[in-house]
Amino acid sequence: MHQVMVLARKEFRSYFDSPVAYVVITLFLLIAGYQFSTALFINNSPDLRSLFGIIRFILLFFIPALSMRLISEERRLGTIELLMTLPLKEWQLVIGKYLAAYLLVIITLMLTVIHYITIASLGQPDLGATFAGYIGLILIVGVYLSIGIFTSSLSQNQIIAFISSFVIIFVLFLLDKIVFFFPGFLATLLEFLSIDYHFNNIARGVLDTRDLIYYFSLIGLFLFLTIQSLESRKWK
Amino acid sequence: MISVQNLTKYYGSTLAVNNVSFEIQKGTVVGFLGPNGAGKSTTVRIITCYLSPSSGTALVDNHDVQTDSLEVRKKIGYLPENAPLYHDMNVIDYLQFMQNIRKGKSGANGAHIKTSVERCGLNEVLHKSIGELSKGYRQRVGLAQALVHDPEILILDEPTVGLDPNQIIEIRNLIRELGRDKTIILCSHILPEVEATCNRVLIINEGRIVADGAPSELQASFEGRGKIQILIKNNLDTFLGKLERLGGVEKVISEGNSDGDRHRLTVETEKGCDLREEIFRLCVENQTVLLEMKREETSLEDVFRRLTGREE
Structure with a gap:
């Protein structure tokens, strides 16, 4: 665990040593804020549902952009060779990097709480639904990041990492929007596999274990694949 | 100290290292000499646990690189080819990071960082970002990084590539000095370098060891x-x-x-x-x-x- 924390701390600092974190957070808040404030006056209701919709949409691009360099950059620079000859296991490397990126996104999400404060001064937003919505967002981010770190481990080209994670994420995002093209059994399956179906369950305020299992097993699967992809270098 | 036994490594169907065996005693400076693509780096990568052998194995201080790799890694300081570094980090932050990640919970030992900084002559650039440094300084940062935990074994893969003649001599002197109390493997295709620093030479060609001995012995035995x-x-x-x-x-x-x-x-x-x-x-x-x-x-x-x- 010590190694994981050292690595996560270094990784987190490196976001702020370069302009990456500032640019990414600013862009995120600007787009989310602009879209939300325009939607607010059209809906004319004091809740954050439209904000969560916008954020889920922005995350489609935001997470691949943030995670694309995590491992591919190490491959490009060759620093992966140095890291993997330290007394450091593959899972420690993956988890350390994952946690650092996760923390950055959670901080960004928390900055949008300002919109809740604005709304609270205008009306009576539902605190429970807001809280549940944030939990749902954090779980979605966890899944997206695990996909992002996985595709980043496959190539030393960041663009390839970005595009492939975007494609996987976009498919998961799209599934419940196309279910009506499919017959009953398949529709249920697709719905269960989609990200937003589970988000909507959680955002209603119901923390069902099925939804949690869905998110955690996706995170587990992609982190496992990332570790495998790092270990595969030994046998190539 | 290091014992390599029947090591073979295939990349796909290409044979990179072909049934190589050798022993390295504690305190020797060994030069791995061979043309580019001879299998030097591959051998070294197996000893440092970056790659796994296709067959055979290597023991470092009686720890097997495959089954006991964490112990092996603790004992080795490694400078890969081209000294890969994080360009957006400060020199001192980087060295601190490398030491922290190597140390267990016991906390960092500042003394080793200090000696490795001094040995590698990095005092003037400690707070500069690595990306701004010249090639020579980067190479030295890479070397300092390999020394932060005061390892018993030092493995340097072409440490003087891209340096100017003065820097090359400095690095060679440093290697000779380090060789007094450490076991060193130095990969190179530059002959004078190996002649100047090593007390044993292994010549590798097409994945095989073709000669093994002190530089003077090799000269004598091949005198035609x-x-x-x-x-x-x-x-x-x-x-x-x-x-x-x-x-x-x-x-x-x-x-x-x-x-x-x-x-x-x-x-x-x-x-x-x-x-x-x-x-x-x-x-x-x-x-x-x-x-x-x-x-x-x-x-x-x-x-x-x-x-x-x-x-x-």
Whole structure:
């Protein structure tokens, strides 16, 4: 665990040593804020549902952009060779990097709480639904990041990492929007596999274990694949 | 200290390392010498646990690189080829990070960072970002990084590539100094470097070890026909006749008139035969003026070229 924390701390600092974190957070808040404030006056209701919709949409691009360099950059620079000859296991490397990126996104999400404060001064937003919505967002981010770190481990080209994670994420995002093209059994399956179906369950305020299992097993699967992809270098 | 046993490594169907075995004693500086693509880096990557062997294994201080790799990694300081570093980090932050990640919970030991910074001459650039440093400084940061935990074994893969001659000499001096109390493996395709720093040389070609020994031993064992170059004046014809009849001479090659009546000759002698005195006496006897005489020794370079098939 010590190694994981050292690595996560270094990784987190490196976001702020370069302009990456500032640019990414600013862009995120600007787009989310602009879209939300325009939607607010059209809906004319004091809740954050439209904000969560916008954020889920922005995350489609935001997470691949943030995670694309995590491992591919190490491959490009060759620093992966140095890291993997330290007394450091593959899972420690993956988890350390994952946690650092996760923390950055959670901080960004928390900055949008300002919109809740604005709304609270205008009306009576539902605190429970807001809280549940944030939990749902954090779980979605966890899944997206695990996909992002996985595709980043496959190539030393960041663009390839970005595009492939975007494609996987976009498919998961799209599934419940196309279910009506499919017959009953398949529709249920697709719905269960989609990200937003589970988000909507959680955002209603119901923390069902099925939804949690869905998110955690996706995170587990992609982190496992990332570790495998790092270990595969030994046998190539 | 390091024991490599029947190590073989395939990349797909390409054979990179072919059944290599060797032992390295504690406290020796070993040079891995070979042309590019000979399997030096692959061997080193297996010893540092970056790659797994296809068959065979390596033991570092009796820990197997496959089953006990964390113990092996703790003992080794490694500088990969081209010194890969994080360009957006400060030198001191980077060294601190590398040490922290190596240390267990016990906390960092500042003393080792300090000595490695001093040894590598990094005091002036401690707070600069690595991306701004020159190639020479980056190489030194890479070396300092390999020293932060005061390892028993140091593995350096082409540490002087891309450096200017002064920096090369500095790094070589540093390696020699470190070699007093550490076991070092130095990969290189630059011969003078290995000659200057190592007390044992392993020559690798096409995945096999083709020679193993101290630089002087290798030179001695590969000494072939001796060559003596002379520059003479006067009485060439009679001199040539007598020279060819001299015992031990195999061939006399005339390099032609270099300057008026001066002649440059190359005398090839039998193996292990030094004819310089006889040639001198012959000159006196024949009243030929001897202007120059030089015996060509087999250099490590000749050994290397002969073994790695670069000599036609």
